[in-house]
Amino acid sequence: MRVASNQAAPPNQPAESLSKDRRRSPAARSEPLAAERGAEPPYLDRDDRVALFRFMVLHRAIEERGVSLYKQGKVPGSFYDGRGQEATCVGAAFALGPADPVCPLIRDLGAHLVKGTSPRAVLAHYLGRPGGVSAAREGNVHFGDATLGVLGMVSMLPDMMPVAVGMAMAFKLRREARCSLALFGDGATSVGDWHEAMNFAAVQRVPAIFVLEHNGYAYSTPSSRQFVVDPVERAAAYGMLGVSVDGNDVEAVFDVVRQARERALAGGGPTLIAAHTMRMHGHGLHDDASYVPAEQLAEWAARDPIALQRARLVALGVDVETISASVTAEVDQATTEALAMPLPDPATATTGVFCDGEAIPMGLGLAPWSGFR
Amino acid sequence: MRVASNQAAPPNQPAESLSKDRRRSPAARSEPLAAERGAEPPYLDRDDRVALFRFMVLHRAIEERGVSLYKQGKVPGSFYDGRGQEATCVGAAFALGPADPVCPLIRDLGAHLVKGTSPRAVLAHYLGRPGGVSAAREGNVHFGDATLGVLGMVSMLPDMMPVAVGMAMAFKLRREARCSLALFGDGATSVGDWHEAMNFAAVQRVPAIFVLEHNGYAYSTPSSRQFVVDPVERAAAYGMLGVSVDGNDVEAVFDVVRQARERALAGGGPTLIAAHTMRMHGHGLHDDASYVPAEQLAEWAARDPIALQRARLVALGVDVETISASVTAEVDQATTEALAMPLPDPATATTGVFCDGEAIPMGLGLAPWSGFR
Amino acid sequence: MAQLSYLEAISDALRVAMGEDERVILLGEDIGVHGGAFKVTDGLLAEFGADRVIDTPICEEAIVGGAVGAAIVGMRPVCEMQFADFVACAFDQIVNVAGKLHYRLGVAVPIVVRLPSGGGFSGGPYHSQNPEAWFLHSPGLKVLAPSSAEDAKGLLLAAIADPNPVLFLEHKNLYRRVRGEVAEGSYETPFTARTVRDGDDLVVIAYGAMVHTALEAIEQLPDASIRLLDLRSLAPLDEDAILAAVRDCSKVVVVDEANYTCAMGAQVSSVIAERAFEWLEGPIVRVAAPDVPIPFAPALESAVLPSVERIRAACDELLAY
Amino acid sequence: MAQLSYLEAISDALRVAMGEDERVILLGEDIGVHGGAFKVTDGLLAEFGADRVIDTPICEEAIVGGAVGAAIVGMRPVCEMQFADFVACAFDQIVNVAGKLHYRLGVAVPIVVRLPSGGGFSGGPYHSQNPEAWFLHSPGLKVLAPSSAEDAKGLLLAAIADPNPVLFLEHKNLYRRVRGEVAEGSYETPFTARTVRDGDDLVVIAYGAMVHTALEAIEQLPDASIRLLDLRSLAPLDEDAILAAVRDCSKVVVVDEANYTCAMGAQVSSVIAERAFEWLEGPIVRVAAPDVPIPFAPALESAVLPSVERIRAACDELLAY
Ligand SMILES: Cc1ncc(C[n+]2csc(CCOP(=O)(O)OP(=O)(O)O)c2C)c(N)n1
Ligand SMILES: Cc1ncc(C[n+]2csc(CCOP(=O)(O)OP(=O)(O)O)c2C)c(N)n1
């Protein structure tokens, strides 16, 4: 798949022709994979489709609870949510095997949930309780349960991309059938680390999946001031497949990630997937997002990812109300438990800067997709 | 020229189609500009063609002198040269106007010379004399005479790219008819700063020219381990024109840079030019470059940039021997003068960390091309 | 004179500088339409236009590198890091390009990099850092850290006028908490220390938000005559003022909000230990954050950040020495 | 036991670690076929294969970030920066990712970043830096700086075995200049200071190349009983050894090749000034490079780097105090 460098060509042949060839090779084209949608997606059984719905509902319900706890003054710091983007993180994580680590970003609570993080742990984390995921050292979306294969994000965007590449590199050299997945926003694509990670991943042909959550804004900055060309176009120029998908269609996202995973495990290298979606809230709770045109929000509201999946399930005769009610009950219960947890002991503030014992590698997470059963 | 972000499109339209359009727009294609070569290049008169030759010969002669001074133990530190790449830096700088700053890299002595840096100043710099360009604070290729519009490089690759973008941004916002030019190697294209600079330049549509000296190696690392696809292909994905050129043909390089400059000054934004060439020596004098296949060097030796231009001039009846002899005499004289310069006074070692007076902006350089007369 | 918050004083400095000097431009993420994450640049886009208030992509290296380029062709760029923490992403351009160009090649780099820094509001490990020591250890950079609204404006104006790269630490926890009389129009505050409160039993040396924490601590010790020195400028460091204070007081507490090891406080302490040893009548006591990332939960964060109690206890103990 | 150069000892440590532990991999620019800019990894590609000796593109952030990723899924990556100076380009991954993951999320990051550092051979501003203080000021990182071949090997082996991120400063100017008896096979040197030479009139505290410079200086003062303490490990810092030396000697010279402000020497001095004040019988004298980029020309460079003469003069003066 690698194109010979210009050194391999006669010196008077410009590289142009080589890269032209590259353009025509299948792996270099940027086009959507054929997404098998419709009533009977071949890879998703009825339970899977219900599970995708339930994870999205749970994602939203936990964040809504977080918002109300925040407004009650119970959540310290700031608060960010992923409203409107639930399908991307849930669909992507659902395609991962138990041993595939995921690096979520600020809008990706669903990925944590799919991997097995409990609502109680998430809420306890928001509330700054040591019983949460980060022992109260971290807040809002900066967390991840490594014992479940979730690597919590670092604020600096997109620092987890090189890290995901390194994980995938290790899998490749140990010949393990695993891949890593990193999620990130359109804004993150302008940062140097993004480029270094993409290029290094392509050169090393590692089993990594990059999911670009293209919601058209980086905080207040619209795409037009972030880049001229959709970043998915860069994939071909790195020598990897670039794919665009409707980020609000959880089954479509699942399917492109599933295919990217198959390709990765078969030695086909990394894939860049651009999931087009919309951030329906402000950047954080402090941001009223008045810079977003109301019509744009209205258009996207009509394409709500949860409503879309709900409609599919209703058509299949699933009792979606019962699912939603069970989510509410679960979140209520988790909230009660999280609020009951003790606050951190100030004496612990300085412990654990270094690891004293063995370095324990990341653990395995849940993999609820029926394809792994 | 900017493509609308996906926000401008109906939300259910994937960005793919937008970027497909982009692909077809002329500015996004990567193809060589029609290089007007042959006996009568329309933009270069006979004197210009002689000047291009002479600068290349001078570049090589100074570096050869540097090597022999180094071997005599007179040049401290390490020594790098640009043998085989003279056409790229000379041709590129020759297309610049007096007010266009250039940011050369380690193989680009010719760019300094075109801008007006004297051989004596260069040799004094190599020799660590305060009469050289950097007051003996810098060595080997890390220099540049800002009073002539040359910004000396920083080791960290390619740190001067964002800087060149910033210069161009200033020119644009002050509505000055100027552009900046940054040179860098193929290895530098893997660094985060490269990406940030390219993307920022495209978004801001600044009058900058990026010249990629594609010699197929980054130190010992061949292109195949640096990237999968020729980096010129990335230009389109940033939304700028990408052009490949024979980097050993000084007139061809001149011409693509001349066109890129016209485009930049006309508001057409930045251009990425990949000049294919070959590093004929090791990375530095300490490197025997045994990792480079001998046949490859032989092939490129047959396409020596100086020999190519010399043949053109001979066909035009130019007395090239006299030119070469005059260069030798000039370098001899410069060497004598440089060696006679005093060594630095240790008492000056700690002065000038900060600027005490007015910050003087970069100066104007020479612009020997007849097009500026 | 107007009563302005620390944040308003910074905005005012930017407005005054832009109004006076066409060469002043602003670069940063979300600083235009949105007016910046903290609203420091609010209104400046409308007033000065998109050519001079430039919303960038997320690319800290290119923001600083771009500013360097604009500066060396005659502009006076002021960059905003959205949080000081992100300056780690612009580190190379600051340290290796901006800081070294003048010494190496005589090229002046008049840029300012604004760093909303510091903790105290559950920002967690990535929104609470005090990165000044990294830059103090890097030659060719000036580093300022105002504690009052008046100094914030005057130091920022002086930073913009300075022909060198200046890192300007604006403490987020002072933005709205601190107010003061601020002169209208243009004025420059010198890069020297300021005696906040006089005294001769002991001197507390601090800067930024810690000046306020220290003041509170000192006020709880009315029986002692405690001087408070606000460094204001960390590079250049006003060693004369420090040494004079030690000569007068003989006992010193040095306070840092930053992590302990190799912090500004370590440098101040070492200068005193070398050059004012004879005047010392007790150990040079340091109060700083321990070497841990700043934790999120309020109970943990306040266990880590230097508090009124810790500073008071340090003074108390040293006074009794 | 074999006589190895400092450089050979480092190579040997890598070979031993790779031979013993399959998880050890190397990442860096030109470390494979070429064996590294300084030939430290020469022969390792042939011995261990391209899967474990990985030639990367030029991408310091991705090298360190990639190492972090590999580490947290069970590998033991050792990264090489081609020169320590380029670590500024990997700064964010080291400081914000590697250094903070364990505290924040309990994720151990067993990586080593090798930093060929220091000046003394006309490398100029970008090939002579000593960047350790930046990382000492950043929580969660260990920082080692051996001065002898024996310690270079033992500390590197210990660093690779350590479950935390370790920055390993190997001084380029010692690579071929220093040789010593080095045990074969595996051994680990503890992260503590080492008394190079005993004495009780004065203690010189140094690390890395400065240990040799200091030793030369001390040898020119045969009448005084001067102790030389080699820190070896800068983080963790062996404060007990420092305090014990001050207690025994009462006079201290702290030497740094790095730039003066906020250097390791500042920290050591501040620890002593706070915790060993009663034992001090004179100012804590520092010898360091001034706050300038390291210039290229030999006459300028040697005016800036701490020299035998400066250290000797500092000792002389302090002994007479
Ligand atoms: C390197 C870096 N610079 C600045 C920031 C501050 N910041 C946090 S989120 C954000 C916008 C991110 O936009 P995008 O990547 O599109 O993600 P989204 O919020 O849209 O999901 C910015 C600028 C950061 N996190 N990292
Ligand atoms: C950020 C950074 N990392 C490492 C180096 C060390 N280094 C100096 S030149 C070089 C290879 C450069 O290759 P390329 O960009 O292709 O330029 P060429 O030497 O071929 O002209 C390397 C790795 C550097 N200068 N900068």
Ligand SMILES: [Mg+2]
């Ligand atoms: Mg976004």
Ligand SMILES: [Mg+2]
């Ligand atoms: Mg090259």
